[in-house]
Amino acid sequence: MWRGLYTAGAGMITETKRTDTIANNLANANTTGFKRDDAISREFEPMLIKRINDGKNLNNVTSFKQFSVGESIPTVGVLGLGSRIDEIATDHTQGGFQTTGNPLDVAISGDGYFAIQTPQGVRYTRDGNFYRSSRGQLQTVRGQAVLGTNNQPITIPGDAAKVTIGAKGEIMADGQRVGQLQLTSFGPDRRAVLKQGDNLYYPQQGAQPQAATGEIYQGMLENSNTNVVSEMVNLINNYRIYEAGSKAVTTQDTLLDKSVNEVGRV
Template identity: 30%
Template sequence: MIRGLYTAAAGMVTQQRRHDTATQNIANLNTTGYKQVESVSHSFPEVLISSMERGTMKPIGRMNTGVFAEQSISKYLQGDLIESGKTTDFALSADLRLTDPATGGNIVFDGSGKYISNQGETIYQPQAFFTVQDNDGNTFFTRNGSFNVSPAGELLSSGGYKVLGTNGQPVILSGTEGDLKVDGEGNLLDASTGAPSGARLGISIVTRPQELVRDGNGVFHVDDAAAAGVRYANAGDNMQVRQGYIEGSNVDATQAAVDLNAAFRAYEANQKVIQFYDSSLQKAVNDVGRV
C-alpha cells in the first residue's frame, strides 16, 4: 500500500514539471528565437515479482515503481521568419545535413530534427547560431538576432551580449546603424561600394545540438566545444543570413495547450489516488487496528 502511495506522489511531481514546461513554452510564444522545450519522463527500475512454490521461484511478472521527469530537451526546429525592416535585425535560415556513414547519402531527419540509425543511435540535426560573448569573455549561442548598436559602435544582442565575428572578436561598425549591410553569408558590406568589408558575423554550427545547455535570456552554452562539434559556418553549409528579419518562436501553441491540460488532469488523478491511500491507511490504523 505504501509503495502505491509513493508511486502516485512521484507521478504528481512529474506532472508538475510537465506543467511547468508547458507553461514556459506558452509564456514564450512571442519570444524572438525561443526554442520549445519538451519534458522527458522515465520510469524507475522495474521490479521482478516471483512466488515461491515447493522450494522453487516462479516468475509472476514485472511491477513498475514510479515515474520521474528526467530531463528537458529543446527542439531546435526552424521558427517562422518575420520581417521587421530594421537593419540591425537578423534571422538564420538553415537546413543543415549530415552524411550517413552506412549509405554515404544525406541523413533524412524527421519532423523533430532527429534520426535513428540502424544501430539504434539517435542523431540530431546540426543547427546554426549567432555567436555572442558576455563581459566576462564567456561564449554563448543564440537564435535571437534582434540586435542593436552601442554608442561605441559595438553590435549587441537584445540581452546585452557582444556579437562576435569569425575572428572571435566583437563586431564593431565603422559607419552608422543605417549603413549596416550584410549579405546572405553573413559578410559585412562596405556602405559605399557594396563589396565585402572583410568582417563577417560569427555564425556557429553546432553539429551535436543535444550538447547545448540552456542559460536563459535566449542563449545557450556548451561545456565542451569539441564534443558538441562547434565550428564556424562555411560556404558549403545550407544556411542563409536574412537581414531585416527576426526568427519567431517555434512553439506549437496548440500542442502546448494540450500538454498543459494533460499534465493538469494527470496530476489531479494522482492526487485522488493519494487521497484514496490516505483514507485506506486511516481506516487500517483507526478501525482495523482497534480490533
C-alpha cells in the same frame, strides 16, 4: 499501501516539473529565436511480485522464513514504482520568419548560431535582434557584443547611411566591408549545446564549434517555435494526469486509515 503512496507521489512530482516546462514554453511564445523544451519522463525499475505463501507446507524441512527450496512461486505480476523526469530536451526545429525591415535584424535559415560575448565567456544564440551602440558596436538587446569571424566585436561606423548583411554574414557599411558575423554550428548532435538562460546556449564539454551551413536573412527575425495551441492542450492533459495522481494518493490514504483504525482494532 505505502508503495502506492510513493508511486502516486512520484508521478505528481513528475507532472509538476512537466507543467513548469510547458509554462516556460508558453511564456516564451513571443521570444525571438526561442526553442521549446520537452520534459521526457522515465519509469523507475518495476518490481516483480510473487505469492510467497500460497499452498505451501511451512513445516517442511526445506522451508525457511516462508521460502521453500525447489518450489515454484506463482507470479502475480509487475508493480510500477512511479516515474521521474529523465531529461529536458530542446526542440531545435526552425521557427517561422517575421519581416521587420530593420537592417540590423537578422535570422538564420537552417543550421547555426550567432556568437555572443558574455561575462561567462562566448555563448551562442538564434536571436538576431541586434542594435548598434553609441560607440558603433553591434550588440544584443542586453548590451552583449556580437562577435565576428575573428572572434572580436563588430564595429559599424556611426556615419554609415546604409548597412547590408549578406547570406554568409558579410557586413557592408556604405559599400565598405566592416566585418562578418560568426555563424557557428556544433554538428548534428542536438545535445551539443545546452540552454543557459536569457536565450543563450553554451557548448557541452568536448563539443567542437565549426562553420555552419545555414544562411542569414537581413531584415527578418526568427520567431519562437512554440505552438501555443499545442502547448495548451499539453497543459490540460498534464493537469488531468496530475489530478489522477492526487486522487490515487487520497485513495491510498483512506485505505491506510481504515487499516490502522478499523482492521487494527479487530
